[in-house]
Every structure is written in C-alpha cells, then in structure tokens.
Amino acid sequence: MSEKEEILSLLQDVQAGKVKPEDALLRLKEEPYEDIGYAKVDFHRELRQGVPEVIYGLSKTKEQIEGILHAMEKRDLKNILVTRIDPDKADYLSARFPLRFDALSGLAVAYPAEVEHHGSVVVATGGTSDIGVAEEAAITAETLGSRVTRLYDVGVAGLHRLMHNLDPLMSARVVIAVAGMEGALASVIGGLVDCPVIAVPTSVGYGASFGGLSALLSMLNSCASGVSVVNIDNGFGAGFLANRINQMRSAED
Amino acid sequence: MSEKEEILSLLQDVQAGKVKPEDALLRLKEEPYEDIGYAKVDFHRELRQGVPEVIYGLSKTKEQIEGILHAMEKRDLKNILVTRIDPDKADYLSARFPLRFDALSGLAVAYPAEVEHHGSVVVATGGTSDIGVAEEAAITAETLGSRVTRLYDVGVAGLHRLMHNLDPLMSARVVIAVAGMEGALASVIGGLVDCPVIAVPTSVGYGASFGGLSALLSMLNSCASGVSVVNIDNGFGAGFLANRINQMRSAED
Amino acid sequence: MSEKEEILSLLQDVQAGKVKPEDALLRLKEEPYEDIGYAKVDFHRELRQGVPEVIYGLSKTKEQIEGILHAMEKRDLKNILVTRIDPDKADYLSARFPLRFDALSGLAVAYPAEVEHHGSVVVATGGTSDIGVAEEAAITAETLGSRVTRLYDVGVAGLHRLMHNLDPLMSARVVIAVAGMEGALASVIGGLVDCPVIAVPTSVGYGASFGGLSALLSMLNSCASGVSVVNIDNGFGAGFLANRINQMRSAED
Amino acid sequence: MSEKEEILSLLQDVQAGKVKPEDALLRLKEEPYEDIGYAKVDFHRELRQGVPEVIYGLSKTKEQIEGILHAMEKRDLKNILVTRIDPDKADYLSARFPLRFDALSGLAVAYPAEVEHHGSVVVATGGTSDIGVAEEAAITAETLGSRVTRLYDVGVAGLHRLMHNLDPLMSARVVIAVAGMEGALASVIGGLVDCPVIAVPTSVGYGASFGGLSALLSMLNSCASGVSVVNIDNGFGAGFLANRINQMRSAED
Amino acid sequence: MSEKEEILSLLQDVQAGKVKPEDALLRLKEEPYEDIGYAKVDFHRELRQGVPEVIYGLSKTKEQIEGILHAMEKRDLKNILVTRIDPDKADYLSARFPLRFDALSGLAVAYPAEVEHHGSVVVATGGTSDIGVAEEAAITAETLGSRVTRLYDVGVAGLHRLMHNLDPLMSARVVIAVAGMEGALASVIGGLVDCPVIAVPTSVGYGASFGGLSALLSMLNSCASGVSVVNIDNGFGAGFLANRINQMRSAED
Amino acid sequence: MSEKEEILSLLQDVQAGKVKPEDALLRLKEEPYEDIGYAKVDFHRELRQGVPEVIYGLSKTKEQIEGILHAMEKRDLKNILVTRIDPDKADYLSARFPLRFDALSGLAVAYPAEVEHHGSVVVATGGTSDIGVAEEAAITAETLGSRVTRLYDVGVAGLHRLMHNLDPLMSARVVIAVAGMEGALASVIGGLVDCPVIAVPTSVGYGASFGGLSALLSMLNSCASGVSVVNIDNGFGAGFLANRINQMRSAED
Amino acid sequence: MSEKEEILSLLQDVQAGKVKPEDALLRLKEEPYEDIGYAKVDFHRELRQGVPEVIYGLSKTKEQIEGILHAMEKRDLKNILVTRIDPDKADYLSARFPLRFDALSGLAVAYPAEVEHHGSVVVATGGTSDIGVAEEAAITAETLGSRVTRLYDVGVAGLHRLMHNLDPLMSARVVIAVAGMEGALASVIGGLVDCPVIAVPTSVGYGASFGGLSALLSMLNSCASGVSVVNIDNGFGAGFLANRINQMRSAED
C-alpha cells in the first residue's frame, strides 16, 4: 500500500468515524524513527528503500553504535551493516551482538543472516593496496543479496592481466572499478563492457595523488560512457548502488 | 556469437583448411574502425555496447564532424548523437544530413529514427538554469529508448515543489538529479527513492561555486545511499547511463 | 492559522462530511506554486517567509523572466526583485512591466511600491570597486523595508576613514561589510560593533585574489566574533538577511 | 554614556580646570586591557560588545590560559568561555578555578553563573558525528542567555526526521544548522523557516569532503535566502552570533 | 609635530579658552580626506606615508578616476600614479589633465613633475613577456625618486645572460625580480646579492602555471634568504616598496 | 674545445704575451648573446645544446618576434622554431622571412631547411581534439631531425584502436602520449612499451578536467614505469625532449 | 620471436594438426602472471620491458610482500626492487630472502646480484633533505645497470656550488634533478646541459610548499627545454626512466 493509499484510507476511516481527527493527525505526524538523543534511528528506511539503515561507524563511539544497535534489534532487523570500525570497536560489539567482522575493510555485519545471491557484480581493483576498499564494496553487495566476483590487481600498467580476465567482466551486470593513483582502470573497463560501471577512486598513492584527488578527477573525466563515480574510498556506497542496479527487474513496458 | 566463440570458430576454419593462417592473422588484427586521419571512427562499439559511437562536438570543427558522419552513414547507422554543437555547426550539418537539433542543450541527432520508449527515467533539476544540461540527459535517454519524465525547478529551497511531485519520482526506475550551486537535490532525492540516482553537478552559479566544484563535491559526499556522480554539466553521460540501467532485464538467477 | 491547525481543521471538515476524503487528499497535495514548464513559480514563499520569490536573472533569458513575472503579476505581488540583469534585459522588461533598474548592481524591482523603512542597516565597502555589490545589498534591504546607511571606500589601509565614521556603525542594528582583496574590513568592523556583521567577499582584485577566494577565506577566518559570511559577490543574500535581522522584534520571553 | 559623550565630558572637565591636559591625554590613551606579555587581555570588550573576552584554548598552553584567567578574575568576570581544550587542560584549570567542562565539545565555562534564558535558538545537526560542534554552539548560546533547543541527526537523507520536527524550527528566532559531508541541511532548513539561519560546516566526512570544504562550499552556495556561514567546525562563532541575533530588541522606528 | 603633540596642544588650547570643547571635539573627528560619494580621497596619506594616494584604475570608470583627480588637483599634488588603465581611459584623462602614460604597463602619471633619482634599484625579468609588469615597477620607483636599472630577459634557462650582468646586480640597493612560469629568477638572484630582493610573480605562462600560482609558490618557497614576495603581477607594489627601502637613511644608532 | 680548455688556452695566451690581461678579462665576460632591449637573443645555446633558441610567440608582439628573428638571421641560423603564433602574426612574419606555418598547432619554422630524419618517435593522441598539441610535438621533433609516426584518436575507451596499432608503438624509440580528460593513455602505453614515454596532458575537456589538471595529475600518478610528464599543452617541450632522447647514441662504456 | 610471429606460428601448428583449436585458444588466453589472490605477479613484464616487476611496498603488509617474493623466486629472478619499506619490514624480509636494504630511501633489493654499470647518470639534489629521494633514484638506476654520479646539496641559492661541479653535469647522458621548496634546480640544470633532465619534486619544505606542490608546479613550468617531471618524491620512477634513457643505443637509421 503506497503512502497515498495509506493517507486516503486513513481519511476514509476518519469519515467513517472509525478514527478521530485528533488521532489521525497524530498518525500523520507519527515518527517513523526512534529518537535516542544523539541519533534518530530510521526504521522507515527499510520500508522506503528495502534495506535497513546502515551505521557509519568512523566517528561514532562504540557506545553510540551499541545504542543504535539496541534500538534496531528491537525491530528484529537482520544483516545490519556497520562500516569503518576498528578491531577495538568490533571486539566491544562482538561481545554484545552477533557480529561478523572483516578486518581488511573494517566492515561489520550485525545479526548476520543467510541471504541468497543473485545476478553478477564484478569488483575489480587496480592494485593490491585497493583491496580494503574493494572488500567493503564486495561484502556490502553480497550481504544485500548480490553474487560477487573479485578481480584484484588488474591495473592498466599490465594490461594483459585485465585482458586475460575478460570473461567475468563481459558477463557482469554491474562492474565496480576500484583504483587509486591515476584511476585509469575505470575508463579501460568502461570501454570494454556494456553494463553500468561504478568507479571508486581510492586514496592509495602519494605525492600528486593528493589523497585520491587524482583518481577522482580521472574517473569523473572518463572518456568511456556508462561510468559514474562515488566518493574517494567509498566502497560501501559502490556496493550498495551496485546491488540496487544488479537486482533490477525488467521494465514492464 | 561472443568474441571467444568467434576466435574458436576462426581457428576451426583454419584447421579445416577453409581459412589460411595468414588470413586468420589478418582477421584477428582487422581494424574494427575506419581511420580517417584525424579520427578512428569506431564501428565495433555498436556491437560491443549496443549503441553507435557518439560524436563529442565541442572541440571538433564542423568539417571534422561532417567527415565522421560520412564515415558512419556508409554503415547505415541511425540516431547518431552529436553533442555540444552550436547553431552554426548545426546549420552546416543540417544542410548535409538529416538532423534533429535541440538549441537549449546543443545536442543533435543525425539520421533520427523512431524508437520505442520503455521503463521510466525521471530527469529533475534544481532550477531553471539547469535545464540545458537536463535536456542533454533527457534527449539522450529518449533517443536510446527510454521513457523520460521531466521535473524541472524543484530545488530544495522550496521543498514543497519537490514534495508535490513525489509520484513520478517514486515510480521511476532511475532518477537523474541535475543541480548547480549547492547540489543538495541529489541527496534529498536519494533519501526518498529506492532506485539508482545519477547526480549531475552543473556549472550554474557564481563566486564560491567555482564552476560547478561546489555541486560536484556536495554530490560526491551525499549522505544518501544509491547516488553516483558524473562530470560537471555531463548531461549526455547521465542520460546514457540512465538508459543503460533503465533497460536492464531481470537477472536470470 | 498554522499548518498543523489547517490540517486538523481539514480533517474535522472531513469528519463533519463537509469535505469528501478525495477532495481532502487533493487539497493536501495542492500545488502552492504555478508550473510554467521551465519554472515552478513559488507563491507559498510569501506566506512562508513574508517575502515574494526573488528572480535570479543571470542565467535566465529575458523571455523566461517575463514569463515568471506574468505568473507573479496575476497574484498582485509588489516589489519583486530581479537580480543580475544587464541593461538589455532591463530595457526589455521595462517595456512590459513597471520596473525600477539600478545599472551599477544590475538589480531591478518590478512593480515597485513605496515601503516604510525601519531600523538601521549600514552597508560599508572597502573600496570604490565594491560598490556594485554593495548597492545590490543596499537596495535589497531598502526594498524589503530597512533603513540603510551607505559607508563606501573605508578600507583598512586608510583606517582613519573608517574611524571618522564610527557613529553610524555604532548605532547600526546590522552591518554589511563588503570587501575584496584581503577582506580585512569585516574583521575590523566586527571588532568594533556589537551587532551582527554580515561579510560579503567580492571578486574585486587580481592575481592571488583568485576571483574572491582570498577575501572569502579571510572573512571565514575572522578573529572577530559576530561575523558570518555569504557567497562571493552575493549582495542580494546579504541584504535579504540583514533586513531579516534588522526587522526582528524583541523576544517575548 | 557613549564614547563621544565621554570624550566631550572629558574635554569639558579640562576646560573647567578639573582635569589637567596631561592627565586628559593619558586617559585618552589609557590601555583598556591588561598586558601580560604573551597576551593583552581585553576588558574593553565587555563594555564594547557586552560579552567578556573568550579564550581560544587550542593553541595556548594551560599555563597561558591560567594566566589569562587570573587577569580576568581580578575584574570579577563571570561565565568566561574557554574553547577547544582537552580533558588535561580542563583538569589543570578545574583545580585552580571554578569550571564547568563539556568533554564532547571541549568547551569550558570558568566562573560559571546562572543566567536567564530568553528567546529561542534551535541547533540542528545532520548526523550524530556533528554533535561535538553543535554542543559548542549550544552551550555558548545558553551561557550568553539564549534558550536553546537541540535537534540532532535530522540530515536530509531521511527527510521525514526533519519533517517531524518542524514545530521547534518554525517557532525559532534563529536556527544553527550544523552539518558535514554535503551540508545540504542548511539549504533545506533555509527554505522552510523565516528566521536567520547560521550554517556551520563540519569536518565530518572523508575523501572528497576535504576536511569540511565540501560542506563549506555547499553552504556558501545555498539557494535558500537568509543563510550565512561561519568557519568549518566553528560552533562557538555560530552560538555567539545566534545569541546576538536572538537577543535583539524591536527597532524603535 | 606628532599626532600626540597635536592632541596635547589642542587640549592646552581648550584649557586656555582659545578653543571651545565642541570645536575641539570636531577637530579630533575632522575628516582627513574628501568624501566624493563613491570614494574617500585620502590626503592624510601623503602626511602619513610621504606619498600621495595612488589610484587603482582597473575597476574604476574613467569618470570616477576623473572625479578623484579633480579632488586631488585642488591640493596641488604632483606625480599622482594611476595604475592599470587602458589607452581609452588614458586618452580621456589626457584631454583633462597633464598626464604621462606608458602603454606597456598601463601606468599613468598625472601632473608629472621632475624628481631627482637616488640610490639604485635593479628591475630584472625572466623573459620578454614580463616587461609590462616590470615597467609598472620601474616607473613607479622612478616617479617616487629612485634611480632604476632595467635588466630584461635574463631568465635562468640561459644563466650566462644573468652572469654577464652581475655588475648592476651587485651594486644594487634593492632588486626587483619579475618572473612568470617557474619563477626561479628570484632564488638565483637572492643567492647572489646581499640586498633585499622583492619577487614579483607574473601570470605569464600557460597550463600548470595556473595564472601565476606556480611562480608565486616558487618565490614564497625560495631557498634564498632576503627574498619577499608581492601579489601576482603587482609591479606597482614592488616599485613602491623598492623605493621605500632604497630611500632609507642610516639608522642613527 | 670545452669551456675549460678555452679558458686554459686563453690563460696560456696571456702568459705568452699574446693577449693582454685587460683583453682576457673582457673575453671572459664577453656576452654570448645579442641584447636588443626587450630580449637577450641567445646564440650560445646552439653551441651549448645543439639547437638554436626557440621563440615562444604567445605573449610577444609580432614586432618583437620580427626583431628577434632579425638578430638571429645575421648568424645564418636555420629551422628556427616560433611557437604559439596566430595566423595574423604568421602572415606578418611570412611577408618578411621564409616561413613554414602549421595553423593547427600555431607552430612556425623560420628559414626552413631540409633535415634528415632518424630513429623513431611515435606521437599518439587520445582523441581528435588533442591533435593541435600533438602536431606541435610532431613538427618540433621532425624539424630537429627525428622520424615521426602519428597515431591519432587511439584513446583507451576504445582499446581495440590502440591494440590494432601496436606495431609502430613496439618499435618506437620514444613515444609521446598526448591526452586530455582522464589522461589514461599514458599509463596504458607505458605498460606496453619498453622505451621512454613522454606524457603531454592537454586542456581538452570540460567541468572537472579543470583546464587539464585532471590529465596532468593522472599522468604524474601513472602506475606504469618509464613515463614522465611535461606541462599541460606543451607539445613543443615533448617534441624537443623526444628528439633529444631519440638522437642518443650508444654509451661508450 | 615477436608476439605476431608467435601467433602466426601457433596458427600454423593448428593448420598442421599439431595443436588442437581448443588448446590454441587456451594458449592465446594463457595467463602470463601468477595469481596469488591479493596480487597478480607479472612475469611477462621482464619479457616485455626487460626489467622484473617492482614491488611497491608502502601499502602492502610484510606478509603480502613475502608472498609476492616467493612467487618471483620460483622464476629465479634477480635484483628485485622493493620500494618504500620501513626497517621493520626490511628485517622481516631479510630473515627470509637475500636482501640489501638502504635505510635512507627505504629501498630494498632482493636477490641482489652484481651488474655491470654503463653510461653516466648524474643525480643532483638541491639540499641535504632531498637525499632520501635521490638515493631511491640512484640505487634504482645502479641496480638496473647504470653508472651513477651523486651531486648533493647544490641548490640554486648558492649557485657557485653547482658551478664548481659542471664537469660531471656536462658529461652526463641523463641528469636527475631532485629538489623541494621552489624546485629551481631543474630549470638551472636544464639550461646548462644538453642531455635529458628528469625532474623530481620532493615534499621537503613547509608552509606554501604544500607537500611538494610548489616544486612540482615549478618543474612543470620550467623555461628550460629538455626537462620532464615525475611524481613528487618518486625517486624510483626517475631512476627507472633515467636508466632506460641511459641504456639507449644509437638508432640504426
């Protein structure tokens, strides 16, 4: 039932005398989140977007994350992603919640549950150093229900490594291209495949990479069509979007 | 027939004596493009990506564009996009080719042909000044086969204008959010819908918008999931990608 | 009557059978703006913020501005601000609407009407070259009902010029400090007065002023308290905000 | 008695022989601050701006802060703000002065005293991570006499959280909008309310947030009128200015 | 008579009944400039700094410059510098005032008068393209009374050209080093001479010179001691400062 | 005869009484250039570097270029390069000197003379729009004696166009990779060949290409070894350096 | 045997029935690297470029480096460069492989072997602080077979230090100029020598050196011909390229 239908139905209940105007007003303004002071935990999101709220862990204390998880567990949510936490926070949370933690990416999944994997997302990296970001993307997409193939260290300076892995690329529904330094991987892959390519610049590099700026600009200026870009090191965002595209159904018309 | 199958088939023809090794070598190296000196017109692209090559018109002379179109017309291609040309170039080309030209976006379609429109792409803008870029996106997606809904001047400073247009947004398969200045439109839409959002920063603004940098950074830092970004003013890129996502079929498994 | 009260009243009308649920739904979604295709002209804004919508003229065609003004004149709005138009556009519009145009700032007032001026806003500039931006601020504030004192060319390199004009500064309710180059005027004034200071960096300068960046950073880093900053050359924004502050009434508790 | 009146009175005393010219000269040049070598502690400021000098603690040693507080306590000042100190400095100072310390914001109030709270300032944040900066703003405004309402974690990616808190926003005299990443909160609030909005960009974020630059540019380019901006993370500046605006009385004419 | 002595004397006159308190107040506040609306023409400056005010011509209209010159001519000032005007403005002003105009630098001297030249200022440039800026510096310093030697096109890529001109460099009291592109001239000269070196970065160059940024950063980072820097293309500032240093007398102790 | 040998020989002549000390001093300081006021025309350069001085034409007037050419023609120099001149300047100079002009690159060769071409330099571009810069490089290298192969429009978005042209690349002694936008061409070529690669970023592009910054950073961060970079659009510099490398002889040990 | 010949030969074997089509396909796609999960160790590179793959150590764990070295040792490779490792990683690796480690540059050579040194590469630095980067360049070039002369602390602020070392510069085949701060060394050397100059900006400096940006821009804008630039602090890249140029043989025609 869409929001419009809900409102219409509510108004009909008011007209029918089943609901008092004051109560209707209340429901129209009811908070679809729980306010725990330092956070307003969003439950509407799962309804709205089909995915429970994700907890961005970097600048939250472990106690804050704990509080948000407590608010969420009351709703019986599963596979809650907690991004960018260090082993300390992971240990603290593991002692209190069922938690699966990947140290390389700093990504945790609270109340992990089995999900079926569908379609095909390829996560490719330019180098070994990009793997942390790539795993954040890969685990996110897997947790949300996508089948993921990893293709690591296939940077353009040794093009044959990419060329010998064309099969998974060519059959992918979405490709995530993760690269630092000059970020050329996104353009080269974008020129080869006919599916959407999500480019993730990484902060890998030194000097004139300026913390990922070089790869970011490269990817934004990609001469290949079908490439879009997320924030530097934003593996989660890429994985989330890749899953959303991968799970698309055929248009009805 | 995939490239792998083609090679295997070619090798079998060699083994069967139908094709000489020297000829096979030639075909393996055959150029899937026409070299006209200042350009290598790519015909392989339609096979590879299902869309004829697009001519980026901004820094090409009208004679160069004419030459490329001549090379393409020999292959009987339709709906060839020529981006960022001014009325002068459009006039010159119109006298030589069937051409549909949109002055607002500077986008032309050579050898225009009817296409069926499927699915649903919404193109939204923050203001009136963003419409040129938005039309580049909308016409591109339409030409490639997408059904497009335009939602212009719904910037976040008058949120009720967006709120009263939730229906097309909520039923979209892809949304393109086009905005200059602070670029907040992408985040607000990204928080409302459950489909992929392609954000296009525009160079609309002055002062600290620094030619679109402000909107670009805003969109890259979007706190909403499901948002990715293309280059400043890159309406074509957004329309191309939106069509690609919109046309996706259900995964088979 | 607040929005909450309106909704409650509407619901009571539904309950009383005075309004059908379908009509109530319609009214809840009624568009408080007029959609003229390339723009959604906002009338709700005057209710919401007490000021009619302002037309940002820079990147609109004269026909677009004309269309928006036609939509607004039907509502009998007065003192409609049209910012950043050149004499050509001003001539075109003057032939069609009552219009007062200031060439220095490029600011026009359509359907000008007398307003009473209250309180005290001082607009100060560092140099002669900043006067265009300053007039945009001053005329905006005056049109909205503020009494404005101009204090031009009082930059800090000749501090005595500022010192000999302390009286209007000291009795101001709001000061707008407009300066390019090193933008020190905002800090010096900010250290002298006890009212809010709105700093407007201008693009006046050359070389390492980088189009106003120098003044912008200076003003953001002001060591004086009570100073806030608007965009480079944004005289309108400063005048609008200054008027809003100047018109404040005493808090009731 | 204004400074002008003071000078006139002094001159009349000289004429009347009550004050010798030499003494008058001295008083005209008398230092309204105490010079303690590494600092010139400003007492004139309270007269000039109605608020005692604030001690910016970040780059001062605890001994320097102590020295400045000693100079101030001789004047019997109350509610002296000391910003950006860490728990170590706070402990050191607590042992020597009456001190109220907020660890989240690093803000201390020396010689705390009860104040009455007037008017209405709302401090809103985009996320949980912005609360430190928000508290610096909130405590500053409260200490200076403003009534403050906190509205935390209402970022635009979950717009319903903001929409369900419209009441305090709509009745605010000043709103402080604190946000990192894309900083869209300021524009959305600016479009809703009819009071001054002070935008505080925060350094919360990563990658292309470039230490708060993204939010800063966003806020400067806000398409909503009535918004001005302070430095990145400058909660104190926002709270100080908000209080100044909130405490404004009606203009007399 | 110093300002302090003036005030004391004034106060003694008040005590002696020679001056009324109200008149003394007036004189204490008397404006040492003429206010012509768009400008406050500073006459105090010649007293304060020994040089008449300079008119920055770039963003002033020819009528504004004319007005300021009229205000100045009443005081019988000579050798008034008007910087950065184009031939049009120069023609307009020449018809109204005695004016010497240098087209290369855009610098004019109104009411030119003979001055004696003292000391020794060397103005060196890296290339031919830097001469416009260099002449602004050279003519400024000459007009203010310095003897100037020009040393043009001695950039470091052909070091022997500099080495064969060491004599004037070695006997200079001040050197102005004008260079664009990589700006190395300032460091090389700074390492050779034992007098102050004023570095002027120019906007000469292309690509990664970013409008003079490259030369500016180079000069700020000069590994040679005794080098300081002015704004990009600021020949006037360099010439003014060079003259000030060149004209210094021996310290008395 | 090396410079050291020259000095020794000169000193021996002094000892032998053939040369007077005063004359020797003079010769040691003799100027190896002609000073024509606005330029010091360098003749030493041909001795020093084997190539006559190049005239950077962009910011010189046609009369200045003429003057420099007159100074050079007296020495009977051939193949003098004049870079970045427009057709107007070219016409003016053609009427006065034997001149070969390439309109696409703006490069002229005065006193053109036949040269033999040796070795192998490949100039490759990403797109058609980069050809102007590429021709500057190619003609420079050819004029200085290199054999040049042009490989235009082989950008990485259509990798097969590059792959079908591997032969000239693989047999090159030096490759110049000219590309704008994301500049990935340099990395891809750098990973394929085993000769030095000179990368030339171009200002081709829009939006986040920021005038060539994107390509510049990309190329500097190239993950391929053997790549070095020159300034944005610096075709001349690349061609000059490529020729220098191409003409290298085997080391003797 | 070139790749083209290899393919032809393979096809002839297929025709002759010696190889089955399926096996030929396999060999055409055979991986010329070893995939160890987190890295694809490239052995093709030595064939392709004559130098074994280099391990960029900075962002790899010691275990990852160990794994890559194990993969390489199976191929009996010598003189494998491992860049940017700290003493901890060096100790760990030394216990497992023959390893020569230079602490100043952080460069290690695994399986070190004697090589003959040819030609002449000069590595010059502006100051003492640049020596770490310079040693990375020097050891790289030596390990690959170049004879290297070090010329340290010859910055342009004391030009005589450079002038007294002209002999090695003048006889070099390649010069590497390593400098931070204003980076003028590259231009000065570039103007003196007639061989290729590779400029390496370093991050040495503070303030407006912005982590090496100042030196980088300087070097890119060098007014001397024959200079190209690598990334900030990229000693390895400079040494690799210098060796490649130094080892060049005479062109055959």
Added chain:
Amino acid sequence: MSEKEEILSLLQDVQAGKVKPEDALLRLKEEPYEDIGYAKVDFHRELRQGVPEVIYGLSKTKEQIEGILHAMEKRDLKNILVTRIDPDKADYLSARFPLRFDALSGLAVAYPAEVEHHGSVVVATGGTSDIGVAEEAAITAETLGSRVTRLYDVGVAGLHRLMHNLDPLMSARVVIAVAGMEGALASVIGGLVDCPVIAVPTSVGYGASFGGLSALLSMLNSCASGVSVVNIDNGFGAGFLANRINQMRSAED
C-alpha cells in the same frame, strides 16, 4: 677587492709569471665550500652576503647538523643559526657546542657571541599563538644585529590594543607583522606606518584557514602599499630580511 678585481689581479700575476696558467685555472675553479658528502657547507656566503650560512634543522638528523657545525667551527664562525630543531636535537648539540636554544621557536644559536643592536625592528603578532613564529623572527634579527621591539597579541579584532601601541610602530624602521587566521594585521599596520612591512602568515587557525593559506592570500592581496610577504611560518626569513633592511645605510647619491 671585488671579484672582478680579483680576477684581473690573478691574470696580471699570470702575465708576470708569478702564477702558472694551470694554477690560475685551479683557483678560478676553487671550491668556496667544504663538501662533507651530504652537504656542501658554504663559506663563501659570509663574504657574499655578510652572514654565515644558516642551518635549516627540520629535516636534518642531529648527526648531520653536528657534522655541518664541525665544518663551520673550523672557520671560527660565530652566531650560527640553527632553525627548527626540537629539544632532543638541542640537547644533543648543546653537549657538543656552545649553544643558546629558544624552545618556543625551536631556534638555536651556536657559538653565541655578543653583538651590538642598531636601528629598530618591531615584531607584532595578531595573537598569543603566533608567538613561536614571531620569536624566530625576533631572535634572528637580534642575533644579526638589530634592535627589536616585541608587540604581541595586537590583532585587529581588538583594534584599541594596536592603537595604544602606535609609538613603537611609528618609529620603527621595519615592521614584521605575524598573523594567522585572516591575516588582517599586515594590512592595518601597512596603512599606518611609512616603513617597509614584512608580513608572515602563520598556520595558526583551523577549518578554512587551510594551514595558513587564508592568511597568506590575505597578506598577498593587502590593499596597503609597502607590504611584502614571506612563506607561511617563515619567521627566520622575515627576521633575516628585516635586519638587512634595518641595517641599510643612506644612499650615497
């Protein structure tokens, strides 16, 4: 005896048979520095510039500094400045050389000796946090022979603190203005005094001060004449230059 005279005298000695040509050559090339491997310690500098070489200590090891000091002590140099060393290095050096160390600025003076102080240099700071940089300037100037007056914490936000200290400013021969944040101090002082002002931006501040960039740009854009700028935090450079200017004697003509 000037260098020219020295060469002439040497040549006369050759002619007279007193010196052999080979020995003369040697002396002409004699190294006026000591090469200790990692540094070329410059003794010529004292002759050339009247001041012994300064040791930039930040990126040198204590052993390197020790080595350079040992090389210098052999020449019996006094008052050798060692900048930017930490207490550890200072302790190490103190145990080996007579050393005076200032912890606030990190500046040490080796072999300290009494010097007479002449003239008048004022060092002013905007705030307490700028004192470290200011002391580097002040001690440098004092050590080189200038009389220095310190004027700390006189930032423009409390202008009366500056106004009550006009006497030392007005009688200064050179002023050093040290300020972070918005750096307005340099402009205000520059407008008041008639002597050269050396502006030193500091990295004091946060957020949009971007490590001193804000103050740097401010100072470069100063609307006051007579102001020049050195690198961010470069107290030493300012002190060195201030002394050089302060010690100037009257021009002879």
